[in-house]
Amino acid sequence: MPTEGQITEPVTTPAVPGPPASPSAEPIIEAVGLGRDFVLSEGPFLRRTRRTVSAVRDVTFTVQPGEIVGYLGPNGAGKSSTMKMLTGILTPSAGSVRVAGTNPSRQRTRLAREIGVVFGQRTTLWWDLPLRDSLTLTRHLYRVPADAHAERLAELTGLLELEPFLDTPVRQLSLGQRMRGDLTAALLHAPRLLVLDEPTIGLDVVSKSTIREFLLKVNRERGTTILITTHDLGDVERLCDRVMVIDKGRLAFDGDLPELRATVPTPRVLVVDLVAPAPAIQVSGATTVRVEGPRQWLELADNPARVVAEVTREQEVADLTLREPDIEGVVSALYRGTVPADNTRA
Structure with a gap:
């Protein structure tokens, strides 16, 4: 994957956009006992x-x-180290990982044909070139045929509303426009896997919605x-079928959002709008x-229906709202160690 202003090793096989991926018994990512150590020098x-x-x-x-x-x-939990091992930037110290049928650290050129990567705080576009030229260079880097590139570029720029900015130098793009450009560059070669690191960081509400x-x-x-890492839990709620949570280098949870909410002891909240102000409601x-x-x-702490019945019986109620635990509170509770460490799946 290119860094700013640099072309890395070329890919030798054309990548042509195709139909949606068909179901496969083979995982696209398989990590087993994955570990990474660093040696620090101090003093x-x-x-x-x-x-x-x-x-x-x-x-x-x-x-x-x-x-x-x-x-x-x-921060510091091991997210970035995991992502770097999955994309071949780091070699695991322990265990094994396969991504799209490859060993990432040993088959980086082959892996590059199968994945697209977007880092929210670092662009893969060429800073002083117009966006269109950056995307053309990306085509040559991945050896995408011209007709396939033109078709894919038209589709992506239409979906991401980039047409007005194609001739603007990357350094003059807003953060949201640049992020959409990075997504286009990452998808031009039709990868099977898209790896996103904080893709909506710093974006306004409209840009976040467009990207999601x-x-x-x-x-x-x-x-x-x-596969997406993010601190914006709106991304998680809108996008993710499944959530994995890593803390202190270990996988603390792996499941869907309902499972996560059920696992973490975060109470539901009943919001009561009374007809007039009153002292704090006292109900069992x-x-x-x-x-x-x-x-x-x-x-x-009890059946919501029973609490609602008691509140409406004793108070003059204008409105009631039952709020489920929000994902931010759930994940915060998980970080604080209130969930057993075995809520994972292979």
Whole structure:
């Protein structure tokens, strides 16, 4: 994958856009006992000591073709190290990994034909060139035939509304426009797997929505598998079929969002709008945690129907809203260690 202003080793086999991926028994990502250690040098120059730090430890998971998987974790948890091993930038210290049928660190050229990568804080476009020229260079890098490139470029620029910016130098693009350009570059060779690292970081609400809807369309219509790391939990709720959470280098959770919500002891909240302000509501099976004028928030420890019946019987209620635990609160609870470490699946 190219870095800014640099062309890396060329790909020798043309990649032509094709129909959506068909179901396959072979995982597109298979990691077994994956680990990565780093050696740190510390102390004064003449008396430095060395110690080994495990960034990733015994991580095992598979990703099937067509999935959209969120890979979450706090800063320093091991997300970036895992992604670098999956894309061939780092060699594992332990375990094994295969991506799209390749060994990533040993078959980088072959892997490049199968994956597209977007890093939210680093562009793969050429800074001083117009966007159109950057995308043309990408075509030559991946040896995509001209007719396939033209067809794919027209499709992607239409979906991402990039036509007005194709002749604008990359350095003059807004962050949202550049991110859409990076997505186009990553998908021009029709990869089977799209790896995204913080793709909506720093974007406004409209740009985030555009990118999320585009990713869903690419996944649905092309069958492209998507692995995404993000701190924006709106991305997770809108995009992801499945969530993996890594903390302190180990996989702490692997499942879907309903499973995550069920696993983490985050209470549901009943929001009660009274006809007039009143003291905090006292009912069994619920605790009033906040009062603002006529509105009160009750954390539920019992059957919501029973609590609602008791509240409406004792209070003059204008409106009621039951709020499920939001994903941000759930993941925060997971980071704090309130979930057993065996909520994972191979």
